[in-house]
């Protein structure tokens with residue numbers, strides 16, 4: 001990397017009245033290309049600057065509200081546009097890093113900043129280090145507040161690198177000792193990815209990594225913006241390991257069994273750390289109504305789902321007739337193979353953010369633990385369908401092993417509630433269809449294969465993937 005002189009923003013640079021117009025054209029082109037931007041491939045129809053904070057004269061922290069049309073099966077969007085708030089940390093000045101040309105938004109073409117190069121400052125080691133420095137020494141910058149666990153001392157000077165994983169957010173790794181996740185899509189409220197691991201670690205749960213520092217904002221509303229956790233050096237996630245096993249023609253049942261045990265341990269710790277539903281078991285009717293509603297939304301957005309609608313609905317109708325004996329409790333909310341990391345032969349569970357598209361109050365609500373189990377079962381299926389030849393029997397064995405491991409620790413077997421499991425798997429597959437349509441259209445056939453199976457075998461009782 002070569003860095004030439006970096007321009008300094010003028011003192012009036014924080015004035016939203018002209019800052020946003022200067023950046024607007026660049027953001028409209030750059031945002032839809034980002035992996036974490038939910039409106040991928042759709043035009044940004046409006047941008048509002050919600051807050052701007054100077055981190056350094058040539059580095060700004062921004063919260064920007066982007067508006068884009070909702071996905072619509074008809075192509076003509078009659079649905080209300082989506083309005084999401086995104087966290088950006090932008091650098092201004094010359095930035096030459098050819099490997100990371102996606103980091104560059106471009107040159108400002110109008111207003112007082114004309115000619116200035118704008119880039120995603122997370123790619124700039126100076127800005128990445130600045131963030132760690134702020135987290136090491138608690139304090140404020142405008143509406144931003146940096147905080148840390150007083151019992152932990154974070155060393156200075158750890159070299160930063162931006163993680164190049166397929167992510168919904170952006171993460172910086174410091175000296176292979178800590179990882180800072182910056183939430184890209186910001187919602188009002190405390191993010192469960194801070195709240196949950198913090199509470200679980202205090203329960204003595206060794207399956208999670210306790211947050212050591214975090215930062216939040218109070219403007220335009222209170223929200224968590226980033227969390228720093230210990231980095232598990234040399235760990236592989238479950239997805240990478242499952243694909244490696246498949247490629248080598250190996251079974252993955254031992255790992256799946258241990259993963260089931262880890263999930264159950266986390267569920268037990270969650271039930272101890274947070275209130276469980278005091279009104280008795282979750283009301284299946286209400287639950288199924290929520291699933292039907294999500295299906296309706298997905299049908300509106302993804303036309304490929306329409307032929308399966310009746311079959312999918314039947315999964316929810318069947319579940320509505322039952323009442324699960326399982327009390328509702330806090331859960332992970334988006335459990336899949338990418339959310340478990342294996343280090344020193346032990347699985348750790350990460351990313352308690354829940355499904356990023358849902359509002360935070362919904363993600364923080366108590367739910368059935370079967371939702372998490374179904375998420376992981378779907379993930380074995382994803383792995384088995386990620387490459388040709390498809391290996392559904394491999395997935396079936398993983399799914400059985402995972403449930404057995406779960407049952408051994410939790411004291412109840414998810415397979416004993418097949419209707420509920422099917423409903424949650426169907427709900428998850430519908431979510432995945434929507435997720436892939438929005439973020440990775442090339443992947444759509446994977447959840448669609450499950451949709452066709454789940455819809456066409458309404459009487460299914462086995463764990464056939």
Ligand SMILES: Nc1ncnc2c1ncn2[C@@H]1O[C@H](COP(=O)(O)OP(=O)(O)O)[C@@H](O)[C@H]1O
Nearest residue numbers: 165167168169170179209230231232237350351
């Ligand atoms: N504590 C950690 N130690 C090592 N790697 C981690 C850790 N936390 C996250 N990662 C890596 O970062 C990736 C993205 O993290 P994740 O929390 O899932 O972010 P996102 O919500 O953006 O998808 C994970 O798949 C994993 O490879």
Ligand SMILES: O=P(O)(O)O[C@H]1O[C@H](CO)[C@@H](O[C@H]2O[C@H](CO)[C@@H](O)[C@H](O)[C@H]2O)[C@H](O)[C@H]1O
Nearest residue numbers: 167168239334336337338355378379382432435
């Ligand atoms: O990145 P997040 O952890 O926030 O989760 C989102 O992205 C996941 C993909 O990266 C997506 O997971 C889906 O694809 C996985 C394979 O890449 C597969 O293991 C999961 O089973 C499947 O759901 C997840 O749904 C989404 O919320």
